[in-house]
Amino acid sequence: MIRLKDVYLEYLTAAGPVAAVGRVSLEVAAGERLVFIGPSGCGKTTMIYLMAGLLAPTAGVIELGGRRVAGPDPRLALILQDYGLLPWKTVSQNAALGLAVRRMGRQEQREIVRPLLAELGLAGLEDRYPAQLSGGQRQRVALARALALRPAYLLMDEPLSALDALTREHLQELLLEVWRERQVTVVMVTHSIEEAVYLGRRLVVLSPRPARVQAVVENPGAGSPGYRASAEFHRQCGRLRELLDPGEQRQAAAR
Amino acid sequence: MVLTWRDLAIGIALIGLAWWALAAAVSNPAFPGPLPAADALARLLVAGELAAHLAASAWRVLASLAVSLVLAVPLGLVLGRKQAWDRVLAPAVYLLYPVPKIVLLPLIMVLAGIGEVAKITVIFLVIFFQLLVTTRDAARAIPVPTVLSVKSLGAGEGDIYRHVVIPACLPAILTGVRISLGTAISVLFFAETVAGTSGLGYAILDAWHRAAYSQMFAAILAMSLLGLSFYYIIDLLERWWCRWQYL
Numbered sequence: 267m268i269r270l271k272d273v274y275l276e277y278l279t280a281a282g283p284v285a286a287v288g289r290v291s292l293e294v295a296a297g298e299r300l301v302f303i304g305p306s307g308c309g310k311t312t313m314i315y316l317m318a319g320l321l322a323p324t325a326g327v328i329e330l331g332g333r334r335v336a337g338p339d340p341r342l343a344l345i346l347q348d349y350g351l352l353p354w355k356t357v358s359q360n361a362a363l364g365l366a367v368r369r370m371g372r373q374e375q376r377e378i379v380r381p382l383l384a385e386l387g388l389a390g391l392e393d394r395y396p397a398q399l400s401g402g403q404r405q406r407v408a409l410a411r412a413l414a415l416r417p418a419y420l421l422m423d424e425p426l427s428a429l430d431a432l433t434r435e436h437l438q439e440l441l442l443e444v445w446r447e448r449q450v451t452v453v454m455v456t457h458s459i460e461e462a463v464y465l466g467r468r469l470v471v472l473s474p475r476p477a478r479v480q481a482v483v484e485n486p487g488a489g490s491p492g493y494r495a496s497a498e499f500h501r502q503c504g505r506l507r508e509l510l511d512p513g514e515q516r517q518a519a520a521r
Numbered sequence: 522m523v524l525t526w527r528d529l530a531i532g533i534a535l536i537g538l539a540w541w542a543l544a545a546a547v548s549n550p551a552f553p554g555p556l557p558a559a560d561a562l563a564r565l566l567v568a569g570e571l572a573a574h575l576a577a578s579a580w581r582v583l584a585s586l587a588v589s590l591v592l593a594v595p596l597g598l599v600l601g602r603k604q605a606w607d608r609v610l611a612p613a614v615y616l617l618y619p620v621p622k623i624v625l626l627p628l629i630m631v632l633a634g635i636g637e638v639a640k641i642t643v644i645f646l647v648i649f650f651q652l653l654v655t656t657r658d659a660a661r662a663i664p665v666p667t668v669l670s671v672k673s674l675g676a677g678e679g680d681i682y683r684h685v686v687i688p689a690c691l692p693a694i695l696t697g698v699r700i701s702l703g704t705a706i707s708v709l710f711f712a713e714t715v716a717g718t719s720g721l722g723y724a725i726l727d728a729w730h731r732a733a734y735s736q737m738f739a740a741i742l743a744m745s746l747l748g749l750s751f752y753y754i755i756d757l758l759e760r761w762w763c764r765w766q767y768l
């Protein structure tokens with residue numbers, strides 16, 4: 267379980283402190299799939315960094331499985347939109363990076379990474395460099411790198427937002443499959459309403475900066491077959507759109 | 522890109538042709554054509570005298586480059602990563618960087634004598650700052666999220682250098698070495714003409730004093746050969762170490 271208690275974060279800039287996360291309290295149950303959605307610049311990435319132990323909160327407490335987060339935690343893996351893969355490492359070197367950092371032997375690394383890459387549809391691409399991959403393949407490698415660590419918690423910051431629509435839907439299916447099989451606790455950030463509703467069992471709508479929890483939407487249908495075509499799906503999308511930008515909805519209704 | 526033999530042959534032919542035309546137009550014994558110079562180069566290299574000068578110069582370039590790399594690269598990487606350190610040291614670097622260090626040669630010779638140490642020191646002083654600034658800027662350009670994503674895997678500071686900072690900066694460092702090499706050879710020439718009796722700079726000056734112009738041009742050719750070999754080695758190293766840049 268991930269628990270945030272009154273988490274507050276200020277960045278110190280030349281112009282003075284800038285609050286990016288304002289007093290967020292939240293619990294993510296084990297095995298849950300939670301999606302953050304909020305306007306750009308509201309503090310989503312900052313929230314992910316906080317939970318990953320890469321930033322310390324200015325105030326408040328973050329706990330992971332009952333223990334206070336004080337730095338990167340071996341039970342947790344992180345996937346970022348870009349920057350995740352190292353251009354100078356091959357697919358298998360990138361996928362094995364977390365294992366190499368944990369001083370695992372080469373042979374053992376290979377035994378974990380090979381089947382994982384195959385499972386994610388990357389067999390035969392082991393010796394390519396990221397520049398030789400499509401965007402979708404790159405994010406699969408990033409997923410492999412995270413899963414190689416067998417994490418209990420998986421944090422993802424807009425992992426699919428650089429992809430075209432079709433690749434994106436393929437990868438959404440892949441994510442659902444991977445999550446189902448591994449019982450990980452997932453926290454994902456997206457700025458796509460449809461993606462949030464398709465993937466997230468619980469949707470947390472954040473306010474403009476500094477991020478605060480503006481609404482929590484239960485979304486029990488998430489990930490079920492055919493959900494995308496259902497009336498419930500569209501209702502949920504409409505609800506989310508309303509929560510994210512009530513002003514525009516009212517204007518649209520008036521026209 | 523690694524120079525192929527064909528490109529090299531074309532380059533040599535072009536320069537040779539221009540040289541030949543220029544020498545023919547000037548028509549002065551002080552400016553021999555490419556053929557007498559190449560002939561003198563071959564004879565003197567075989568005789569061993571020029572080979573010894575070439576070896577002395579190559580050693581000085583190599584030694585000063587090695588010392589500069591060993592000191593400038595680690596410092597540059599750290600300054601690029603630690604803004605607080607850079608804030609302390611950057612003013613000193615920028616004050617010293619533009620000073621033409623070659624003016625210190627007389628002082629260095631008083632302090633270190635006229636031997637190898639003085640020559641290597643003055644080259645070091647010139648190229649150290651080039652390499653330092655190039656390396657630091659490359660390290661500074663590494664995106665923060667890249668480092669954070671590797672940190673999230675449990676990487677310590679050493680892992681970050683090994684897996685991220687060093688490979689990210691290597692292409693820029695090699696470019697820095699290429700630029701420094703040209704500078705190093707010019708400074709070397711100057712240092713060798715000021716003092717000592719070895720090295721290509723000395724050989725050029727000595728041949729000039731004796732009005733032995735083909736010998737002088739032979740030494741100049743040897744100098745360009747020295748630079749060429751170094752560039753070739755750097756290109757090969759880059760191909761090998763930075764394969765991901767050549768896909």
Ligand SMILES: Nc1ncnc2c1ncn2[C@@H]1O[C@H](COP(=O)(O)OP(=O)(O)O)[C@@H](O)[C@H]1O
Pocket residue numbers: 277278279284285286305306307308309310311312313475
């Ligand atoms: N290192 C930083 N220093 C200062 N301000 C920052 C820093 N990182 C982010 N910010 C600011 O904090 C706010 C939230 O950023 P971020 O968490 O990246 O938002 P999001 O991911 O929701 O787009 C933005 O206004 C951004 O400009």
Ligand SMILES: [Mg+2]
Pocket residue numbers: 310311312423
């Ligand atoms: Mg973001």
